[in-house]
Amino acid sequence: xxxxxxxxxxxxxxxxxxxxxxxxxxxxxxxxxxxxxxxxxxxxxxxxxxxxxxxxxxxxxxxxxxxxxxxxxxxxxxxxxxxxxxxxxxxxxxxxxxxxxxxxxxxxxxxxxxxxxxxxxxxxxxxxxxxxxxxxxxxxxxxxxxxxxxxxxxxxxxxxxxxxxxxxxxxxxxxxxxxxxxxxxxxxxxxxxxxxxxxxxxxxxxxxxxxxxxxxxxxxxxxxxxxxxxxxxxxxxxxxxxxxxxxxxxxxxxxxxxxxxxxxxxxxxxxxxxxxxxxxxxxxxxxxxxxxxxxxxxxxxxxxxxxxxxxxxxxxxxxxxxxxxxxxxxxxxxxxxxxxxxxxxxxxxxxxxxxxxxxxxxxxxxxxxxxxxxxxxxxxxxxxxxxxxxxxxxxxxxxxxxxxxxxxxxxxxxxxxxxxxxxxxxxxxxxxxxxxxxxxxxxxxxxxxxxxxxxxxxxxxxxxxxxxxxxxxxxxxxxxxxxxxxxxxxxxxxxxxxxxxxxxxxxxxxxxxxxxxxxxxxxxxxxxxxxxxxxxxxxxxxxxxxxxxxxxxxxxxxxxxxxxxxxxxxxxxxxxxxxxxxxxxxxxx
Ligand code: ADP
Ligand code: MG
Numbered sequence: 001x002x003x004x005x006x007x008x009x010x011x012x013x014x015x016x017x018x019x020x021x022x023x024x025x026x027x028x029x030x031x032x033x034x035x036x037x038x039x040x041x042x043x044x045x046x047x048x049x050x051x052x053x054x055x056x057x058x059x060x061x062x063x064x065x066x067x068x069x070x071x072x073x074x075x076x077x078x079x080x081x082x083x084x085x086x087x088x089x090x091x092x093x094x095x096x097x098x099x100x101x102x103x104x105x106x107x108x109x110x111x112x113x114x115x116x117x118x119x120x121x122x123x124x125x126x127x128x129x130x131x132x133x134x135x136x137x138x139x140x141x142x143x144x145x146x147x148x149x150x151x152x153x154x155x156x157x158x159x160x161x162x163x164x165x166x167x168x169x170x171x172x173x174x175x176x177x178x179x180x181x182x183x184x185x186x187x188x189x190x191x192x193x194x195x196x197x198x199x200x201x202x203x204x205x206x207x208x209x210x211x212x213x214x215x216x217x218x219x220x221x222x223x224x225x226x227x228x229x230x231x232x233x234x235x236x237x238x239x240x241x242x243x244x245x246x247x248x249x250x251x252x253x254x255x256x257x258x259x260x261x262x263x264x265x266x267x268x269x270x271x272x273x274x275x276x277x278x279x280x281x282x283x284x285x286x287x288x289x290x291x292x293x294x295x296x297x298x299x300x301x302x303x304x305x306x307x308x309x310x311x312x313x314x315x316x317x318x319x320x321x322x323x324x325x326x327x328x329x330x331x332x333x334x335x336x337x338x339x340x341x342x343x344x345x346x347x348x349x350x351x352x353x354x355x356x357x358x359x360x361x362x363x364x365x366x367x368x369x370x371x372x373x374x375x376x377x378x379x380x381x382x383x384x385x386x387x388x389x390x391x392x393x394x395x396x397x398x399x400x401x402x403x404x405x406x407x408x409x410x411x412x413x414x415x416x417x418x419x420x421x422x423x424x425x426x427x428x429x430x431x432x433x434x435x436x437x438x439x440x441x442x443x444x445x446x447x448x449x450x451x452x453x454x455x456x457x458x459x460x461x462x463x464x465x466x467x468x469x470x471x472x473x474x475x476x477x478x479x480x481x482x483x484x485x486x487x488x489x490x491x492x493x494x495x496x497x498x499x500x501x502x503x504x505x506x507x508x509x510x511x512x513x514x515x516x517x518x519x520x521x522x523x524x525x526x527x528x529x530x531x532x533x534x535x536x537x538x539x540x541x542x543x544x545x546x547x548x549x550x551x552x553x554x555x556x557x558x559x560x561x562x563x564x565x566x567x568x569x570x571x572x573x574x575x576x577x578x579x580x581x582x583x584x585x586x587x588x589x
Pocket of ligand 1 (some may be wrong): 025059073088092137
């Protein structure tokens with residue numbers, strides 16, 4: 001049996017990774033306690049102090065003491081309750097975890113009690129407990145986070161980054177509770193003051209600049225309700241798109257990331273956005289909790305929906321309708337009438353919304369006319385399928401059959417330009433390569449046939465103790481993509497060989513990146529690791545912007561790209577290929 005303090009520290013490794021995760025847990029507790037005003041006080045990016053003061057229902061003396069035990073929660077009693085969650089928390093892990101890795105001081109009082117409770121806990125040890133006079137609610141100070149876990153403290157990023165993490169976490173929460181007042185104080189200065197209001201005003205207060213044009217005047221309201229899902233919120237007008245647009249999804253009052261639904265949103269904007277421009281969105285889903293993965297890990301923001309394939313077209317249609325109604329997209333073609341209806345989807349995979357598969361012959365040689373492949377013209381017909389209107393919305397790309405005889409131009413060391421009959425195809429070289437490497441890496445992971453390139457001088461990979469359980473499992477995957485690793489000490493591995501695809505990149509940062517992404521998912525989401533590993537690996541090793549490519553290299557890159565089943569977007573939903581149509585080009589003149 002591990003002593004509690006150790007068990008808590010291990011749990012803390014998963015739940016509390018940085019000041020921002022601490023903020024999330026504390027503020028969610030305040031919300032669960034029915035607070036109407038929540039103050040967050042931060043010092044030194046939360047590293048020396050993170051304090052949350054609420055006017056919620058507080059705790060009795062016994063409850064306060066109990067709250068810091070592992071698996072102590074007042075929010076659920078049995079497994080069935082998991083499917084009717086009305087609270088943000090339910091694991092009973094957060095406070096125990098925080099107390100294991102910080103110096104915590106709590107003041108709490110229930111309305112009906114005359115005296116409140118003061119409790120001080122350092123690294124799971126109760127230092128002090130006494131009755132005190134204090135306002136109703138809970139006032140919790142987390143001091144010197146990770147004071148007793150130097151390895152984790154070292155792992156924290158610089159103040160600027162942690163500060164940004166804190167604010168991002170804060171935004172995610174305050175955007176779900178506009179009716180609650182929030183105050184954010186940074187190093188004794190009020191940074192953000194959010195009065196209780198409605199959603200639109202809340203968005204304005206956070207993201208508006210107070211300039212002539214309000215932020216929300218650039219947004220359009222969306223709303224749809226049916227027996228599967230309710231969707232509401234705001235989306236940005238296409239002309240207000242920016243490079244770093246604010247994009248938020250929430251489900252049942254929780255922030256989530258959802259690359260697949262992100263694609264559904266972008267789908268609705270097809271043809272309306274400039275390159276690399278993205279629309280803002282604040283989209284809220286309300287759905288029967290039984291149809292989503294409820295056992296959400298506190299640090300995991302990706303949520304699985306049972307009916308995501310049905311929700312995809314509903315989302316796209318809702319956005320299109322809103323854009324059309326507000327007349328922000330007068331040129332939209334609405335002749336696909338049925339698109340508010342739920343289309344019948346027969347494909348089990350969500351790839352059904354992507355471009356059709358183009359089969360190519362690897363041995364094809366354009367100079368042997370007898371071998372000439374007929375351009376795959378008939379596949380456009382796939383787009384006319386009446387039950388899948390969303391597909392019709394996505395213009396097909398005119399991909400040449402061969403690239404060997406095409407003169408290609410590289411622009412700014414970033415894009416490859418490819419003239420076609422329909423217009424100019426622009427391919428983002430870095431992202432194209434990400435897709436190629438992603439595909440390769442996924443196959444390696446599945447077939448365990450990574451090619452190893454032995455190193456003359458092995459590297460040493462030091463591992464944070466708290467990551468050991470993860471790394472133990474991760475090495476299997478790493479070996480299958482071609483890392484030759486042997487345990488050196490209990491907390492380090494010797495890297496004797498690296499995957500050939502790593503090319504000239506040094507291995508430690510790549511491994512560390514992979515570990516960072518895996519850590520977000522946690523051990524419980526093991527089945528999603530492979531995609532993340534592949535993406536992380538591809539992102540760290542893809543040819544960078546600014547790299548000059550020869551004709552041959554460009555041709556090769558495009559060949560490989562267009563032989564993929566999914567080439568049009570990166571796995572995280574970014575555009576890889578864009579068509580500037582003849583018509584669009586014509587309009588410039
Ligand atoms: P969970 O939120 O998953 O129940 P936590 O460890 O975050 O677990 O909190 C444990 C318990 O402590 C909660 O169930 C709740 O009863 C109590 N608690 C925590 N924070 C507050 C607060 N700000 N106000 C009132 N009660 C709280
Ligand atoms: Mg909690």
